[in-house]
Amino acid sequence: MKKYILSRLLQLIPILIGITFITFGMLQFASTDVVDKMYEQSGTVSEEVKAKKRAEFGLDQPFLVQYGNWLKGVFTGNMGISFVSDKSVSETFLDKLPATLELMAISIVLTLLISIPLGIISAINQNNFFDWIIRFFSFIGNSLPNFFVGLLLIYFLALKLNLLPIMGSIYDWRSVIMPALTLTIAMSAKYIRQIRAVVLEELNKPYVIGARSRGVKESTILIKSVFPSTFVTIITLIALSIGSLLGGTAVVEIIFMWDGVGKMAVDAILMRDYPLIQAYVLWMSIIYVFVNLLADLLYYRLDPRVRFEKEEL
DSSP states (O other): OHHHHHHHHHHHHHHHHHHHHHHHHHHHTOSSOHHHHHTTTSOOOOHHHHHHHHHHHTTTSOHHHHHHHHHHHHHTTOOOBOTTTOSBHHHHHHHHHHHHHHHHHHHHHHHHHHHHHHHHHHHHTTTSHHHHHHHHHHHHHHHSOHHHHHHHHIIIIIIISOOSOSSOOTTOGGGGHHHHHHHHHHHHHHHHHHHHHHHHHHHTSHHHHHHHHTTOOHHHHIIIIIHHHTHHHHHHHHHHHHHHHHHHHHHHHHHHTOOSHHHHHHHHHHHTOHHHHHHHHHHHHHHHHHHHHHHHHHHHHHOHHHHHHHHHO
16 A cells, blocks of 8 residues: 555656646746736836846746746745745745635535435435435536626625625635535535435445345435445545636635635736746645545545455555
């Protein structure tokens, strides 16, 4: 198992280099750069002034030189200085990260609290009234984009009912409710359908039929046999959701002005703040890969078949 973990960590290095190289290259194809954005509102500025500013940022150097300097800084623990704010990129990112992690954690917890019981209820009541209602609303939730759900929540909960604040603030617990619900609705819809499918598959397996024939209570079968079998599926869904949340929270953070890394990344892209964009891509990639590694380790603990395959390797 230690060899497997070590090999996965070693695989992380070329993956991160490849992701950051592609991102760095795509930024070079933009029609404008940070200097153009900085002087956009200043009227007519000579090209000499712009060239001097580009030289100050190192943007006049060849692409590979720029990328090599950035990569060298990363390996030495220096991710650079923001072109716009003139602050440390690492400090800026770490300052914004807790807000995004809080939003993600609350969204995932709410999703599990909603989707697990509804998915099981839908499965054990297959093709009856409860199943149709749950499937109908999960279909609707899966069809609505996050930005539209966010606007609906703002209209009804904030503007019409005046229950919650529109603007997000980490110091007011009510501010996280609407952005968390926005993310939860779409995720719950996907989770419910997946959990329902897994539970239905387990209920039709021979061991469940045999337990019923021996007079074992349905609740006992569900709690002790069927429900634990959904753990691997739930872990897979969470691991996949981390990836979608890392990108999907940006839209939600912009709508609700939630001061997290998603909003920071969008602002950096608009201003062509290359060091900040690169830091976002790098850290999000690291988090995503480590979450998937953690999911693999949980598979190893929960599923004996996975342990057997790993030991065989």
